[in-house]
Amino acid sequence: xxxxxxxxxFDRLQPDARRAALIEATLRCLRREGRDGLSARRIGAExxxxxxxxxxYFPSKDDLVAAAYETLAERQLAMLLEAAGDGDPxxxxxxxxxxxxxxxxxxxxxxxxxxxxxxxxxxxxxxxAAHERSNGAFQAALRDLxxxxxxxxxxxxxxxxxxxxxxxLLDGLWVEWCLAETPFAxxxxxxxxxxxxxxxxxxxxxx
Amino acid sequence: xxxxxxxxxFDRLQPDARRAALIEATLRCLRREGRDGLSARRIGAExxxxxxxxxxYFPSKDDLVAAAYETLAERQLAMLLEAAGDGDPxxxxxxxxxxxxxxxxxxxxxxxxxxxxxxxxxxxxxxxAAHERSNGAFQAALRDLxxxxxxxxxxxxxxxxxxxxxxxLLDGLWVEWCLAETPFAxxxxxxxxxxxxxxxxxxxxxx
DNA sequence: TTCCTTGTTGAACGACTGTACAATAGATAA
DNA sequence: TTATCTATTGTACAGTCGTTCAACAAGGAA
Numbered sequence: 322x323x324x325x326x327x328x329x330x331f332d333r334l335q336p337d338a339r340r341a342a343l344i345e346a347t348l349r350c351l352r353r354e355g356r357d358g359l360s361a362r363r364i365g366a367e368x369x370x371x372x373x374x375x376x377x378y379f380p381s382k383d384d385l386v387a388a389a390y391e392t393l394a395e396r397q398l399a400m401l402l403e404a405a406g407d408g409d410p411x412x413x414x415x416x417x418x419x420x421x422x423x424x425x426x427x428x429x430x431x432x433x434x435x436x437x438x439x440x441x442x443x444x445x446x447x448x449x450a451a452h453e454r455s456n457g458a459f460q461a462a463l464r465d466l467x468x469x470x471x472x473x474x475x476x477x478x479x480x481x482x483x484x485x486x487x488x489x490l491l492d493g494l495w496v497e498w499c500l501a502e503t504p505f506a507x508x509x510x511x512x513x514x515x516x517x518x519x520x521x522x523x524x525x526x527x528x
Numbered sequence: 529x530x531x532x533x534x535x536x537x538f539d540r541l542q543p544d545a546r547r548a549a550l551i552e553a554t555l556r557c558l559r560r561e562g563r564d565g566l567s568a569r570r571i572g573a574e575x576x577x578x579x580x581x582x583x584x585y586f587p588s589k590d591d592l593v594a595a596a597y598e599t600l601a602e603r604q605l606a607m608l609l610e611a612a613g614d615g616d617p618x619x620x621x622x623x624x625x626x627x628x629x630x631x632x633x634x635x636x637x638x639x640x641x642x643x644x645x646x647x648x649x650x651x652x653x654x655x656x657a658a659h660e661r662s663n664g665a666f667q668a669a670l671r672d673l674x675x676x677x678x679x680x681x682x683x684x685x686x687x688x689x690x691x692x693x694x695x696x697l698l699d700g701l702w703v704e705w706c707l708a709e710t711p712f713a714x715x716x717x718x719x720x721x722x723x724x725x726x727x728x729x730x731x732x733x734x735x
Numbered sequence: 736t737t738c739c740t741t742g743t744t745g746a747a748c749g750a751c752t753g754t755a756c757a758a759t760a761g762a763t764a765a
Numbered sequence: 766t767t768a769t770c771t772a773t774t775g776t777a778c779a780g781t782c783g784t785t786c787a788a789c790a791a792g793g794a795a
Contacts, residue, residue, distance in 0.1 A: 355650055376785080584772070
C-alpha cells in the first residue's frame with residue numbers, strides 16, 4: 322500500500338543553509354540564556370535538528386561560536402554603516418553613533434551573547450581571532466568616518482588613537498546601560514557621544 | 529601509646545577567616561580559568577578544603593560569586609583612592625586614573641574574572657545587586673573627584689553624566705586592552721584619559 | 736528503476752557539574 | 766576528664782556536558 326501521507330523524517334538542507342540556520346539558532350540561544358544556552362542539545366532543539374548534526378558542520382563548539390561571533394559582528398557593523406547613510410561626512414559619523422544607541426545594539430540579550438564571546442576569547446584561538454577581526458573592522462570603520470568628518474586622511478596615526486577612544490566610550494556605555502538596574506536613557510548616551518564628537522571636531526588636527 | 533606525631537586531619541578556622549579564604553581562592557580560580565574555574569571542586573582544591581565546606585559557608589554558588597565580586601571591587605576602588613593620594617584635587621583625579629592603568633586592574637586575569645561577574649549578573653539576583661553596589665560606588669567616587677577637581681559641588685546633576693562618561697571610557701579601554709592580541713601601551717591609555725580630563729577641566733561648568 | 740553520496744539521526748561514552756547529608760573530629764566550656 | 770558544639774569531610778545523587786559513531790534516509794545521478 323502506498324503511503325501518501327508519509328511524513329519525511331527530516332528536511333535535508335543545502336550545507337550553506339544549514340550552517341546559517343545553526344548560526345542563527347546559536348545567536349538566539351546566546352541572547353536568551355547566555356553561556357547556559359551554549360549547549361549542543363539546546364542549540365539543536367532551537368534549530369530543530371538532532372545533536373549530532375552540529376558536529377557535522379562545526380568540528381567543535383569553539384568553531385560554532387567563532388562563526389556566530391563573526392556573523393553578528395558583521396551584521397551589526399553593516400547595520401551601523403547603513404544607518405550612517407551617504408550624506409555629508411559629519412552627518413554620517415553622527416548617524417553611525419545614533420544607530421549605536423538603537424534597539425539592535427542597546428539590548429541586554431545582545432550584550433549577554435557578546436559577554437560569552439569575550440569570555441571564550443580567552444579560551445579559544447578561533448574566537449580570539451574572530452574578535453580580533455571584528456574589533457579591527459569596527460575601529461577601522463570608525464576611524465574612516467572620523468577622518469572624513471574632520472576632512473583629513475585616515476592614515477594619520479594619531480587618529481587611530483582617537484578612534485580607539487570613541488570605540489571604548491561606546492563599548493563602555495553599552496556595558497553600563499545593559500547591566501544597570503535602571504539605565505540612563507538611550508538618548509542620553511547618544512548625547513554624551515554627540516558632545517564628544519563636538520569636541521573632536523573642534524579640536525586641532527594634532528589632537 | 530601516645531601519638532606525638534599525630535597529624536591533624538584539618539585546620540579548624542574561625543568562620544570569618546574561612547570565608548575570606550574561600551573568597552580569595554575563588555578570585556584566584558576566576559582569574560586563572562574564568563568560568564571554568566568556578567567549580568566547587570576546583571575552588572575547594574585551591575583553598576585546600578573539601579567540597580562540602582563551600583556550601584556550609586555559602587548557601588549557593590551565586591552567593592559565593594557575589595561575595596567575591598564585592599570583595600574585589602571594594603579592594604580595587606580602595607587601591608585607586610589610595611593611589612589618588614591626598615594632594616590637590618586635580619592631582620588626585622589624575623592619580624586615580626593613572627593607577628587604573630596599573631598592573632592591578634589592567635590585567636587579563638582580572639578582566640577574565642570580571643566577565644564572569646557580568647555574565648552572572650544576568651542570572652543571579654545576588655550578583656546583580658553586587659554589581660549595582662560596586663558600580664555605584666565607583667561612579668560616585670569618580671564624580672566626587674571630578675567635582676573637587678573643578679571646584680564645584682558634586683551634587684550638580686550634569687556631573688553624574690560626565691562621571692558615567694569617564695567611567696565608560698575607562699571600562700571600554702580596559703576591555704579593549706585586555707582582549708586585544710597586541711594592545712596599546714598602558715601609558716597610551718592613561719594619556720587618552722589625561723587629555724579627556726584636560727578638556728573636562730577646560731570646559732564650562734554647564735558642560 | 737537502482738545506486739551512491741552525504742545530510743541526518745540518536746544512542747552511547749566518560750567526564751564533569753551543584754548540592755545534600757550523614758559521619759567525623761577539632762576546639763571550647765563545664 | 767567529659768560533654769557539647771560545629772567546622773569539616775567525602776560519598777552519593779541526579780543531571781548536563783561535548784563529542785563520537787554506526788545506522789538511516791533523502792535526493793540526485795546513472
